[in-house]
Amino acid sequence: MSGSVERRPVRDGQAAAAAVAQAFREERAAVLATLIRHVGDFQLAEDAVQDAFASAITAWQRDGVPAKPGAWITVVARRRAIDRLRRDRSLSDRAERLADLLRLDAPEQSEMIEEGAIGDDRLRLIFTCCHPALEQSARVALTLRTLGGLTTGEIARAFLVAEPTMGKRIVRAKRKIADAHIPYRVPADEELPERLRGVLRVLYLIFNEGYSATEGEQLVRGELCSEAIRLGLLLAKLMPDEPEVWGLLGLMLLHDARRGARVDANGHYVQLDEQDRAQWDEARIGEGMHALERSIRLRRPGEYQLQAAITALHVQGSNTAGTDWKQIAELYGALAKLDPSPVVELNRAAAVGFADGPQAGLELLEPLLRDPALARYQPMHATHAELLRRAGDRERAVQAYEAAIALSANAVERRELERRLRGLSAG
Secondary structure, three states, rough: OOOOOOEOOOOOOHHHHHHHHHHHHHHHHHHHHHHHHHHHHHHEEEEEEEHHHHHHHHHHHHHHHOHHHHHHHHHHHHHHHHHHHOOHHHHHOOOHHHHHHHHHOOOOHHHOOHHHHHHHHEEEEHHHOOOOOOOHHHHHHHHHHOOOOOHHHHHHHHHHOHHHHHHHHHHHHHHHHHHHHOOOOOOOOOOHHHHHHHHHHHHHHHHHHHOOOOOOOOOHHHHHHHHHHHHHHHHHOOOOOOOHHHHHHHHHHHHOOOOHEEEEOOOOOHHHHHOHHHOOOOHHHHHHHEEEHHHOOOOOOOOOHHHHHHHHHHEEEEEEEOHHHHHHHHHHHHHHHHHHOOOHHHHHHHHHHHOHHHHHHHHHHHHHHHHHHHHOOOHHHHHHHHHHHHHOHHHHHHHHHHHHHOOOOOOHHHHHHHHHHHHHHHH
């Protein structure tokens, strides 16, 4: 690097390592996105960026932390990519790639990092990782790996699969991008609405798995919640005029504000109306309401905005009795028109059960009980059990609770359902 780059001296290896760790969190995705554009290869770019961060620990301890860590990492990663290309003689377009990289590495180019180009690169990376040609599980894993910087082991543990299995999933996704020649670009205007919906779906799935883990001993996986919100904030910065981006961000923030109150000190489930509201994060609630309001001002309603509005009503209600269930039921009705699905209808039935009584909720639930797609959907059986319990139909409620328990793969949820069943049996 040029000797003219301003540096901040560090005293020891620990301080240098801390500076590298901060740069990794803040700069890695942007650097990787730019390098992928430069080299045209996910794996080569990722390896080169990893090399650059490894080099930074020694270099920054010796020379001081550069004033622009991201620019330093970008230049060094590009040079590491050049070194790797020089050694790899198996690529048919090796000479062409090398020529492009050497041109970019010329002295007059090496320090030029344009903010607008960095933003475009990150958008390209988001849309490439979430491309519809990839399987949904691969989109989630690749997004967490490339944009989130999570290790393969961390992603595997979060989704309770073996690390080699997750590694193969990520490798297959990268290979599919290369073999199918998936373009590294932001979709054209006519493609954007559908493609953006796919991106938002990936972030939504990441957050949901963090907020209510499908399997395992923990109800909440905070690292996934935090990562989904971080990616949501990045997307809102890059696409500030998209209301559904703000709607999803508001939805995640409002849910996340209650994360710490969802289990007690012993790890037991705490239902919403029994949560200690002093444990809710008021600042995060404010951020979520601000994001929701911003989405509404853009005047293009969408499914995430409606879900965020429903969540806001839950947050604003003092307890179950003080919650505006009629408005929540109406919002679920509006959501069913935008995004027709059995799950939306299930939630509407639950809301109507509170607004107009359990019998009204059971009437809406009845056709869903005959839907084969929901036969093994645990929340439907749990909702059915609650409505039956409140309606006084103890015998059928016991059967519904037993069905929900049998389908519960998460230990915290299963223990809570077992507790409710015991209470019902005790009369």
